[in-house]
Amino acid sequence: MASKANTLLIGCGGIGTISALNLEVGGRAAVTAVLRSNFQEVSRKGFDIRSVDHGIVKGFKPTKILNAIPNVARDDLTPYKYVICTTKNYPDVPPTVVDLLRPAVTPGYSVVVLIQNGLNIEKPLLAAFPENVILSGVSFCGSHEIASGEILHEDSDKLFVGAFRNPTLDPTLEDLEAQEFTTIYGAGGKCIAEYQPDVGFTRWRKLLYNACLNSICAITDLDTGRLQLADGMVENLARPAMEEIRAAAKAFGHDLPADLVDFMITMDPITMYNPPSMQVDVRKGRFIEFENIVGEPVREGTSRGVPMPILTVYYHILRSLQWKLKEKKGLVTIPAPFDHTNTSS
Amino acid sequence: MASKANTLLIGCGGIGTISALNLEVGGRAAVTAVLRSNFQEVSRKGFDIRSVDHGIVKGFKPTKILNAIPNVARDDLTPYKYVICTTKNYPDVPPTVVDLLRPAVTPGYSVVVLIQNGLNIEKPLLAAFPENVILSGVSFCGSHEIASGEILHEDSDKLFVGAFRNPTLDPTLEDLEAQEFTTIYGAGGKCIAEYQPDVGFTRWRKLLYNACLNSICAITDLDTGRLQLADGMVENLARPAMEEIRAAAKAFGHDLPADLVDFMITMDPITMYNPPSMQVDVRKGRFIEFENIVGEPVREGTSRGVPMPILTVYYHILRSLQWKLKEKKGLVTIPAPFDHTNTSS
Structure with a gap:
């Protein structure tokens, strides 16, 4: 031994x-x-x-x-x-x-x-x-x-x-x-x-969940159960984003099977009402890992000509959440408010 | 008289x-x-x-x-x-x-x-x-x-x-x-x-602000001042959504001038830190007017073949916020949670 x-x-x-x-x-x-x-x-x-x-x-x-x-x-x-x-x-x-x-x-x-x-x-x-x-x-x-x-x-x-x-x-x-x-x-x-x-395959595969479901749940504050219950969320927010990840992965030679999409969406049972880690981080006022989980896939995919409009929107919304938290923690400072109502009347 | x-x-x-x-x-x-x-x-x-x-x-x-x-x-x-x-x-x-x-x-x-x-x-x-x-x-x-x-x-x-x-x-x-x-x-x-x-022109013109800035501020909880201050928000979230509205308006014969976009974005002075009404509604836990302000423009625009991927995402995110509020107010009911941790170990 x-x-x-x-x-x-x-x-x-x-x-x-x-x-x-x-x-x-x-x-x-x-x-x-x-x-x-x-x-x-x-x-x-x-x-x-x-x-x-x-x-x-x-x-x-x-x-x-x-x-x-x-x-x-x-x-x-x-x-x-x-x-x-x-x-x-x-x-x-x-x-x-x-x-x-x-x-x-x-x-x-x-x-x-x-x-x-x-x-x-x-x-x-x-x-x-x-x-x-x-x-x-x-x-x-x-x-x-x-x-x-x-x-x-x-x-x-x-x-x-x-x-x-x-x-x-x-x-x-x-x-x-x-x-x-x-x-x-x-x-x-x-x-x-x-x-x-094949580290690339393994990482892109997990991104199917993380870049998409983590993002959506963090943005909407729906957990993975409610995401499946609320009208139109899976079809309009989850699935098309996941297809963008599949297309980007493919551009890097990683063929993520189509049925992985449904597997990931339904992986957490509805009645578990599981909040993914990024949603938990937002709820608790903690920084989020959006740069490597969403930003890099978007940058890599678009660099190879893959259209990723939906994940690009998620990325910038998550970026705004991070910015707000940085402001709250004093890592970003903004001009003092000015009482514009005093200028008239 | x-x-x-x-x-x-x-x-x-x-x-x-x-x-x-x-x-x-x-x-x-x-x-x-x-x-x-x-x-x-x-x-x-x-x-x-x-x-x-x-x-x-x-x-x-x-x-x-x-x-x-x-x-x-x-x-x-x-x-x-x-x-x-x-x-x-x-x-x-x-x-x-x-x-x-x-x-x-x-x-x-x-x-x-x-x-x-x-x-x-x-x-x-x-x-x-x-x-x-x-x-x-x-x-x-x-x-x-x-x-x-x-x-x-x-x-x-x-x-x-x-x-x-x-x-x-x-x-x-x-x-x-x-x-x-x-x-x-x-x-x-x-x-x-x-x-x-020309009611159509007047309404589409105001949608340039309402469908886009109202939505983004409601979703990100950035007010119109912080929207202008936070990195990349204007360029990536506001402007492309507003261009979708311009394109949809055009498909209905309403030519919204290009410089209206910047006019609307900078209309509220930064240091006013003004939260648009939809953001105020979200903060106060009130229902939001997302169907007529975002849903109808998206449905009308796409019905004439205008691609509106960004506003479509905003629409569904806003829809999720409304759904959560309906759940909270008992207008939507969901299955009881089940303790999935009891099934193993």
């Missing part, structure tokens, strides 16, 4: 905690988790988890927990074999993922695993870490932190792993690293971890 | 009260106003109005006020020469405008004046009142009821009047009635009342 891989996991919310649990349960990784808002709570009593895959888990603690990202070189720490990032990814709001990960990544050694949604998320990382393998993790897992340190894991964890292509590295090595990580992640047998070498 | 025209005005909020005031000030109409939520308050002390056109007006009372729509035939009342409707118009939520007006309209005598936005609002009225002249009032007037019986009138009242074409009546008579009403409305000299015989 190999020794446990020294693993850093950044972003220990709903998805990240289940990842940490699977890695620890498998016995092939020792996870150091970086916590933020829940650090105090979890230091004291661990995570309380109610999971479809693991059952009731009381007081789960990863091998180590930290309240800040470690600086490996400066503090002469043991380098991390895996640096896993399960945070949200919004390139339009600092800090960027690269800024976040940089102190933890050992050049030429660490394997960076991005368990995040969207397209082109690897681009800034390939530029920042040209000697490191960067893996793609596409997660299908319904899990939420319902209170500090309390995780409700409702939908089984399925993780699809592949390697982003780093032009300076040997693709064979990258693929081996992807396979190795897949094995380590799935070693506990409580989740599905699958090696999917 | 002619005797005062017996006039009924239904919908005495921000716009309706200013209409009542102009009609009374002109001395050519005696206005009976039908009030709802503000009836008690206004019976007691009248309207308090702060107006760009009229200055400070304390305790304004129309000639008569009622708390319900009168039934002229049943109660043997003096017939109304004018029945003016300044309520919101949402055909998808009962009661319809026809249902509202029917008891007050004397067939073959009353002139119905619709001071309301949108396209095809006359259709159900022409069917219900085939012997009556139906006038179009397109109002440019910024006025709000900021508290019960308290009116803040910020933007001058400009009313454009013309006749909808009733196939059973003589167009010359209709036009004379439109001119007569225009004269009566403007007789006080405190507003602009203009006879515009």
Whole structure:
């Protein structure tokens, strides 16, 4: 049995905690988790988890927990074999993922695993870490932190792993690293971890759900159940947007089967009234990941001549929501109001 | 001097009260106003109005006020020469405008004046009142009821009047009635009342603002100032939607000048941070007039082969907002939620 891989996991919310649990349960990784808002709570009593895959888990603690990202070189720490990032990814709001990960990544050694949604998320990382393998993790897992340190894991964890292509590295090595990580992640047998070498296909496939249903639910504040119930929403808002994603994916050589559209629309049972993560973020006044989930697919698709008028509208509406939140948080300032009524009468 | 025209005005909020005031000030109409939520308050002390056109007006009372729509035939009342409707118009939520007006309209005598936005609002009225002249009032007037019986009138009242074409009546008579009403409305000299015989042009012109800016502000909850400030909103959400309206108007023979687009976008000064009425309605949890303001233009335009993908998206998003409100108010019922987490683990 190999020794446990020294693993850093950044972003220990709903998805990240289940990842940490699977890695620890498998016995092939020792996870150091970086916590933020829940650090105090979890230091004291661990995570309380109610999971479809693991059952009731009381007081789960990863091998180590930290309240800040470690600086490996400066503090002469043991380098991390895996640096896993399960945070949200919004390139339009600092800090960027690269800024976040940089102190933890050992050049030429660490394997960076991005368990995040969207397209082109690897681009800034390939530029920042040209000697490191960067893996793609596409997660299908319904899990939420319902209170500090309390995780409700409702939908089984399925993780699809592949390697982003780093032009300076040997693709064979990258693929081996992807396979190795897949094995380590799935070693506990409580989740599905699958090696999917065609990262592009896997990501475009998930975008069918994320770019479209996430967007529509975030914009309209209809959950996926109400989206199916309200007159005309599926036919006029969901389906044509999803066909734009299929057309864009096709322009990049990824043939997403037509019946995936209905599969995705009806994936969440109506009476579950499930709000997708972006809708939850809007409701909670949190930033949304609209640039990689909607912006990049639109930019990529239109760059190849695919008409994407509907997703373009969604993109700009989501952009307006982000702008409003930035204004609220003081990241954007606007001129003071002027009482125009005083000028007349 | 002619005797005062017996006039009924239904919908005495921000716009309706200013209409009542102009009609009374002109001395050519005696206005009976039908009030709802503000009836008690206004019976007691009248309207308090702060107006760009009229200055400070304390305790304004129309000639008569009622708390319900009168039934002229049943109660043997003096017939109304004018029945003016300044309520919101949402055909998808009962009661319809026809249902509202029917008891007050004397067939073959009353002139119905619709001071309301949108396209095809006359259709159900022409069917219900085939012997009556139906006038179009397109109002440019910024006025709000900021508290019960308290009116803040910020933007001058400009009313454009013309006749909808009733196939059973003589167009010359209709036009004379439109001119007569225009004269009566403007007789006080405190507003602009203009006879515009080309009702279609006037309505499509206003749709340039209403179908587009109203929709976008209602959907994004950006006011017209923030719409101009937030990155990309004017170029990507407003302008292309307005070009769709121009194209649809053109298909109906109405040539809206290109520079109207910028005129409308910058009409409200940025630092006024003005929320258009539909945005105010969404914020206050009130129904929105999206069917006549967005739905009909989209249906009319596309029926003549004009591509309107952007406004079609706005239409369905607005439709989703209306649906949610109907659900909230119990006009729509949905299946009970089911706890799908109990089925596994």
